[in-house]
Structure formats: structure tokens, C-alpha cells
Amino acid sequence: MTTEKNTDVPADAAPELHEDLEDDEDPLxxxxxxxxxxxxxxxxxxxxxxxxxxxxGKPIRYVQRPADGGDENDDCCDGGCTCGGEGTAAPxxxxxxxxxxxxxxxxxxxxxxxxxxxxDSDGSLGDVEFTEPQADVSQDVDSGAPDERVDPPEGxxxxxxxxxxxxxxxxxxxxxxxxxxxxxxxxxIDDGRCIQCGxxxxxxxxxxxxxxxxxxxxxxxxxxxxxxxxxxxxxxGLRYERQWKITGGDDNVKGAGDPITEFSAKVGEAWQxxxxxxxxxxxxxxxLLEEGEIDGALIATESDEExxxxxxxxATTHGELVANAGSFYNQTMALGNLDLQQWEHKxxxxxEEASLALVGTxxxxxxxRALQDFEWEYGSQExxxxxxxxxxxxxxxxxxxxxxxxxxxxxxKRGVSPDEIGKMDVLDGxxxxxxxxxxxxxxxxxxxxxxxxxxxxxxxxxxxxYCADLTVGSVGSSDEYSSVIVRTERGLNAWELVExxxxxxxxxxxxxVGKLQGWDKKNAFxxxxxxxxxxxxxxxxxxxxxxxxxxxxNPHDSDH
Numbered sequence: 001m002t003t004e005k006n007t008d009v010p011a012d013a014a015p016e017l018h019e020d021l022e023d024d025e026d027p028l029x030x031x032x033x034x035x036x037x038x039x040x041x042x043x044x045x046x047x048x049x050x051x052x053x054x055x056x057g058k059p060i061r062y063v064q065r066p067a068d069g070g071d072e073n074d075d076c077c078d079g080g081c082t083c084g085g086e087g088t089a090a091p092x093x094x095x096x097x098x099x100x101x102x103x104x105x106x107x108x109x110x111x112x113x114x115x116x117x118x119x120d121s122d123g124s125l126g127d128v129e130f131t132e133p134q135a136d137v138s139q140d141v142d143s144g145a146p147d148e149r150v151d152p153p154e155g156x157x158x159x160x161x162x163x164x165x166x167x168x169x170x171x172x173x174x175x176x177x178x179x180x181x182x183x184x185x186x187x188x189i190d191d192g193r194c195i196q197c198g199x200x201x202x203x204x205x206x207x208x209x210x211x212x213x214x215x216x217x218x219x220x221x222x223x224x225x226x227x228x229x230x231x232x233x234x235x236x237g238l239r240y241e242r243q244w245k246i247t248g249g250d251d252n253v254k255g256a257g258d259p260i261t262e263f264s265a266k267v268g269e270a271w272q273x274x275x276x277x278x279x280x281x282x283x284x285x286x287x288l289l290e291e292g293e294i295d296g297a298l299i300a301t302e303s304d305e306e307x308x309x310x311x312x313x314x315a316t317t318h319g320e321l322v323a324n325a326g327s328f329y330n331q332t333m334a335l336g337n338l339d340l341q342q343w344e345h346k347x348x349x350x351x352e353e354a355s356l357a358l359v360g361t362x363x364x365x366x367x368x369r370a371l372q373d374f375e376w377e378y379g380s381q382e383x384x385x386x387x388x389x390x391x392x393x394x395x396x397x398x399x400x401x402x403x404x405x406x407x408x409x410x411x412x413k414r415g416v417s418p419d420e421i422g423k424m425d426v427l428d429g430x431x432x433x434x435x436x437x438x439x440x441x442x443x444x445x446x447x448x449x450x451x452x453x454x455x456x457x458x459x460x461x462x463x464x465x466y467c468a469d470l471t472v473g474s475v476g477s478s479d480e481y482s483s484v485i486v487r488t489e490r491g492l493n494a495w496e497l498v499e500x501x502x503x504x505x506x507x508x509x510x511x512x513v514g515k516l517q518g519w520d521k522k523n524a525f526x527x528x529x530x531x532x533x534x535x536x537x538x539x540x541x542x543x544x545x546x547x548x549x550x551x552x553x554n555p556h557d558s559d560h
Contacts (some may be wrong), residue, residue, distance in 0.1 A: 002482070009015070014098060015152060016151055016223055016388050033410060037474050039330075040486065041377040042211050053375075053546040055509060067398065085276035086248075088222075091278065092395050093517060096127070104119070105471070108359050120357070125213055130365050149430075159375045168172040174543060177227070178226075178227060179225070179227040179230040179231075179237070179542045180206065180223050180225045180226035180227075180478070181200075181209060181219050181229055182223070182555050183230055183542050183551075183555060184200060184217075184229050184230050184233060184236055185555075186551055186552055187542070187546070187549065188233060188235050188236050188456070188547055189216055189217060191549075191551070192455045192456075193235045193332065193455055193456040193459070194216055194217065194235065194454070194456055195235055195361075195363050195399070195454050195457060195460075196215055196216065196235060196331035196332075196333050196365045196399075196454065197331065197332075197333070197334065197335055197360075197361070197363045197367050197457040198211070198217075198332075198336030198337065198338075198364070198367070199232045199233055199238075199335045199364075199367030199368075199370070199371065200230075200232065200233055201217055201333065201335065201336030201381070202227035202232075202335040202336060202338050202367070202368075202371055202378060202381040202384070202385055203228040203229050203231070203232040203371060203376075203378060203381075204226075204228060204229055204378070204379060204381075205224075205226060205228065205376060205377050205378055205379045206221070206222075206223075206379060206440065207220075207221075207224050207379040207380050207381075208220060208221045208222060208224070209336075210336075211230060211333050211336050215330075215331070215333060215401075215402070217229075217333075217336070228376065230542060231539050232367060232370050232371060234363045234366050234367055234460075235459060236540070236542075236545065237368070237540050237541070237542065238366070238370055238538070238539065238540075238546070239536055239538055239539065239540050240363070240366045240460075240534060240535065241461065241532055241534045242533075242534055242535070242537070242538045243366050243369060243370055243464075243467060243538065244462070244466040244467060244505075244534060245372065245534050245535075247369045247373070247466075247467050248539065255454055257489060258487075259485045259524065260477075260486045260487060260488070260491070260492055261486045261492075261495075261505045262483070262484065262485050262506070262507035263483075263484045263486075263495075263505065263506060263507055264278075264476070264477035264478070264481040264482070264483055264484070264504065264505055264506070264508045265278055265280050265481060265482055265484050265502045265503065265504030266278030266279060266280070266370070266480055266481045266482060266502065266503050266508050267279040267280065267282070267501070267502060267503075268501070268503075269285045275410060276295035278477070278480060278481045278482030279482070280472050280482040280484055280498075280502065281325075281326060281392055281394075281472050281482075282321050282325045283498050283501060283502060284470065284494050284495070284497075284498050285297040285299070285315070285321050285359070285392075286318045286322075287323050287494070287497045287498040287501070288357060288390060288494060288497065289303060289316070289317070289318065289321075290318070290336045291497055293327065293355070293390070293493075293494070293497070294355045294357050294389065294390060295316065295347055295348065295349070295354045295355050295358055295436050296314045296315060296316040296346065296347065296354070296357075296358060297314070297315050297316075297356060297357040297358070298312060298313070298314055298334060298338075298356055298357070298358045298359065298360075298388075299312075299314075299315050299321070299324055299359045299527070300312065300313065300324065300327075300328050300332050300334075300336070300359070301313035301324045301509060302328070304443065306402070306418070307406075307418035307419055307421070308328065308402075308406050308418050308421055308424070309330065309333055309402045309406070310328035310329075310331070310335050310402075312332045312333065312336075312337035314343040314346055314356075316346045316347070325514040326423065327394065327424070327425070328424075329399060329400050329405060329424055329426065330399060330400050330401065330402035330405065331361065331364075331399055331454070334358065334360045334364050335364055335367050335368060335371075335381075335449060337358075337384075338381040338383075338384025338385055338387075338388075339380040339384060340354060340384045340387065341379055341380065343358065351383045352386075354383065354387040355389045356384075356387045356389065356390075357386060357388070357389070357390035357391070358388045358390070358392070359392045359393050359394065360391070360392075360393065360394070360464040361393065361394055361396045361399060361465075362393050362394075362396055362460065362463070362464070362465040362467070362468070363460060363462070365391045365393045365465050365468045366462065366467050366468045368385070368391065369391070369467040370471075370538075371385050372385060372386070372388070389490070390469055390470075390491075390494060391467070391468045391469050391470075392467070392468060392469065392470045392472060393464070393465020393467070393468035393470070393471045393472070393473075394472060394473060395464055395465070395471060395472070395473025395474070395475055395483070395513075396448075396460075396463065396465075396473075397426070397457070397461060397463055397516070397519075397520055398426075398446075398453045398454065398457035398458070398460075399450045399453070399454050399457055400449065400453055400454065401452055401453075401454060404452035405449065405452040406418050408451075408452065409449050409451070409452045409512045410442065411432065414442060416441050416442060420432050420435050420436075420441065421433055421434070421435070421441070422435050422436035422437070422438065423438075425474070426446055427474055427475070429446055429447075430443060430444065430445060430446055430510075431443075431444050431445070431446045431448070431449050443556045458523060458524070458527035459524050459527045459528050460516060460520070460524055460525035461520055461523075461525070461532065462520075463516055463517045463520035463521075464485060464517055465485075465487075466487070466512065468488075469486075469488045469490045469491030469494065470485065470486060470487065470491040470494060470495065471483075471484070471485035471487065472484055472485075473513075475513050475516050476507050476508060476509045476510060476512045476513040477507065477508050477509070478508060481508070482514065483507055483508075484504075484507075485507075485513075514530075528550045529548045530544070530545065530548040530549070
């Protein structure tokens with residue numbers, strides 16, 4: 001490839017350069033001919049238009065490498081400099097009477113800048129010094145909060161805009177059929193009606209709902225408006241009394257409903273040390289494990305940090321079941337802990353093939369039954385939702401907020417330290433607290449602890465866990481015995497497995513269970529703001545709920 005010589009050299013250029021260019025047979029490499037061909041010109045300096053000439057009196061200088069092929073910047077400013085920099089004397093070209101190489105003129109960079117200082121002519125990066133970061137040194141936050149905004153511009157609001165910013169950015173209206181976590185938050189959580197069952201966490205297909213430090217559900221990433229958290233909440237969109245009928249069947253053998261059979265039962269002495277009442281729940285779960293019916297049981301265990309605070313735990317051995325026998329009087333958000341990946345190390349096979357039992361309050365059993373009635377994708381909780389094969393409900397009239405019950409009511413008001421408590425029980429309408437030797441510390445009407453109770457429990461009419469395979473409690477049986485209600489074929493299978501190892505007889509006092517169930521329903525009818533109707537549709541629309549409870553419609557419009 002050849003290139004025509006450029007002879008359009010400004011008249012005021014050095015005579016030597018003119019002469020040299022005219023006599024040189026080798027064209028300058030990569031230099032376009034200026035003015036010789038249409039559309040060919042010298043690239044402009046960055047930021048200037050092609051037709052702009054900032055100083056037509058100055059020549060454009062081009063670089064030609066030395067004849068020996070070396071780098072024009074070799075030994076630059078170190079004795080052999082040809083850059084013409086200050087303090088150097090460039091050799092004259094032979095054409096001008098000297099014996100040095102041709103003048104090497106630095107070519108302008110296309111963007112108007114200079115040659116990079118940290119790379120060589122081939123673009124290779126030179127040696128780079130790396131400074132090791134400091135070890136064992138944390139940010140000093142003593143002088144202020146780490147998220148404090150320092151010197152914000154005057155008059156500028158740096159807070160994240162609320163949901164209503166959508167209205168200012170576009171005219172898209174929210175579809176009527178969508179119900180968002182914000183509605184659940186407004187109507188249930190913020191209103192103090194959350195029963196901490198965790199159903200909303202388990203129902204979210206995008207894993208957008210988590211559990212906050214206060215034990216309540218919270219949004220942890222974007223809500224998609226799928227409506228499932230609202231639909232399956234027993235205090236929101238799930239008409240829980242309708243769930244009783246749907247999970248039931250002919251003669252009540254396929255689901256919940258009236259009992260198949262009822263017993264008063266207890267385990268042997270060796271298991272009763274930590275057991276609540278007769279220890280039947282521990283015995284049933286242990287037998288299911290032994291027979292290979294389940295791989296584990298999701299139960300409650302005591303927190304390592306806070307005495308008498310219940311947390312979800314997957315027991316996979318008889319020893320773990322016995323060690324965690326007994327009852328706690330606060331919720332564990334059990335259904336919010338169905339992500340089996342956290343328990344994978346305790347399961348022998350793939351989590352997708354696990355078979356589990358769930359022990360919970362009636363509302364938790366209602367929640368898991370409703371979730372299993374629909375074929376949805378429940379995000380990371382899906383394997384756990386599908387894995388629950390046995391359900392055991394604990395008779396329950398109400399549950400409590402841990403901090404209000406243990407911290408305020410017992411420790412602050414009654415001087416009972418959590419470390420002193422050996423056992424707690426709510427029986428015959430009384431709150432009873434014992435020390436580790438079995439001595440009574442507190443024996444009062446449970447109504448005295450009303451301020452610590454979960455407000456949403458008042459709306460529950462399901463004292464005996466209509467949706468469970470088995471129901472276990474203390475009402476209707478004498479001391480050291482548990483009342484057992486078998487409701488389903490699966491529950492009957494569990495009972496028949498454990499029966500040989502139990503001391504049992506017919507339920508001693510069915511009327512006691514019936515009376516407390518009646519009292520619970522009456523209390524629920526008074527507390528419910530919506531009609532109690534087992535024949536109505538399963539789900540309650542948010543608009544209907546808002547009409548009955550006076551809840552704000554479209555709370556996102558008001559930046560909830």
C-alpha cells in the first residue's frame with residue numbers, strides 16, 4: 001500500500017522541514033492528505049466541530065518514527081531525547097547539515113490530550129504499586145450514625161420518594177385485581193392484628209416478604225402485587241371458617257371437621273420430665289420418625305439468646321424431640337421457616353423429597369392447609385409447603401407477644417425473671433408459671449395478661465384446630481394427661497402407630513372441650529368486624545375488608 005506525499009505544508013514552516021518533506025520519498029505513516037481528496041481531512045481536536053480552526057496560523061505537526069524503527073520516545077529526556085522538550089538539544093537532520101536522525105514530532109492524541117504516562121507506546125501497562133488495605137480497622141461511627149447525610153444541599157429533599165411518585169411520573173393506574181403487601185401491612189400488621197403465623201412469607205412466590213427483628217412480616221424487596229400474601233392470611237383475605245369445610249370430607253376422613261375419635265393419653269415416666277401435660281405430641285412425632293413416616297418435625301425450640309422465646313426448629317431425632325418438649329406462649333412464624341435449604345444439613349435426602357410433620361397453632365394449620373390446596377410456585381418455600389404430610393394442632397385460645405409477656409408482664413410487673421421460669425401453662429382461664437422445682441410463681445386470671453396478647457387472636461374461633469390431622473391439648477383431661485382429637489385418616493394412622501406405647505382411655509370430659517370451643521367462638525363473633533360465614537367464598541376481597549374494618553383503600557396512594 002502506498003500513500004501520496006503531503007506537500008501542503010504551511011508557508012511559515014521551518015525551511016528545513018519544507019526541504020525535507022519535498023526530498024523525502026517515504027510518506028509519513030498514517031497521515032491523510034489534506035486538501036487533496038474530497039472528504040479527507042485532519043481529525044479535529046476533541047470538542048470542536050470539523051470546520052472549526054482555532055488558530056489557522058499554527059502548523060499541524062506530525063510524527064515520523066526514527067529511521068531505525070525505534071520508539072520515538074525511547075530514552076525520552078534521558079540523553080537521547082528527540083521530543084524537543086525543555087532542556088534538551090535535538091540533533092539536526094542530515095538534510096539540514098547535521099548528522100542526527102530526522103526530527104521526531106509528537107502526534108496529537110485523537111481526543112486532544114497527551115500520550116498516557118502510565119503505558120508504553122504499545123499500550124502495555126507498566127509496574128503498578130498496590131497498597132494493602134488496613135486490617136482489623138472498622139469505620140469510626142462514634143461521631144454520628146453511619147447513614148447520616150452530611151451537609152445536604154439546602155432545600156433538597158433526599159428522602160426516598162413514596163409510592164405516589166408513580167402518579168407524578170405516569171398516568172398508569174393500578175389494576176383493580178391486584179392486592180399488594182401494602183394492603184396487608186395496612187389492614188393486618190400495622191393494625192396490630194397479625195398473629196405471626198408466617199403464612200404470608202410462605203405464600204410469596206418472589207420471596208419478597210421476610211421476618212423483621214420484631215418478629216413481624218416485612219417487605220424485603222419489590223412487591224409484584226400477586227395478591228397471595230393477602231389471600232392466604234388468616235386475618236386478611238383467608239376466610240378461615242370456610243377452610244374448615246373445604247379441608248373436610250365425607251365422614252370427615254379426608255380432612256378436618258368433627259372428631260373421628262378422642263382420647264386422654266400420656267407417655268411413660270421416662271419421657272415426661274419436660275413434657276407438657278401427657279407428652280403425646282413428642283411420642284407421636286418420635287414414632288413417626290422411627291417408622292420412617294417423616295424425615296423431621298418442624299417444632300418450637302427455645303432461643304439461645306432470649307429465655308422462653310420460641311423459635312422454629314427442625315427436629316430429626318428422638319433426642320431433639322425430647323429436649324424440646326413443652327410449650328411456649330409466643331409464635332415462631334413457623335410457616336415463614338419452610339425454606340428447607342436452611343435445614344438441608346439435617347436431612348438425609350434431597351429437600352424436594354422430604355416428608356415433614358408440622359406442630360403449630362390452629363391458625364398455622366389453617367395457613368398450611370390453604371397453601372397446599374392450590375398449585376402455585378411458592379418461591380424458596382415451595383419444597384417446605386409440599387413436604388408437610390402430618391399436622392398437629394395445639395389447642396389455643398390466644399397467644400402472646402414475647403416481649404410484652406416475658407419482659408413487661410412477668411419480669412417488670414411481677415418480678416419474675418425469665419431464668420427462673422421452668423414451665424408455663426394456660427389452663428382453665430388462668431396463667432400459671434412454675435419455677436424449675438415445680439413451685440408456683442404466678443397463678444392469675446389470663447385476662448390480667450390481656451395487654452400482652454396478640455390482638456388478632458380475639459378473632460379466632462378455632463380453639464381445637466379443625467384443619468389438623470391431630471389436635472392435642474390439656475382441656476378435658478386430668479393432670480398429666482393430654483386430650484387427643486383424631487380428625488383425619490392420616491391422623492388415625494399416626495395414632496395407631498403410637499398407641500401401644502401410651503397409657504390412654506376415652507376423653508374424660510368432652511363437655512369441657514365443647515364449652516371452651518363455644519366460648520372461643522362467641523369471643524370471635526364479637527371481635528370480628530366481618531360476617532362469620534362458613535358458606536361464603538374462601539377469600540375476602542380487600543375492598544370488602546376495608547368496608548367492614550374501615551381500612552384505607554389503596555394505601556400506596558397515600559405513601560403507606
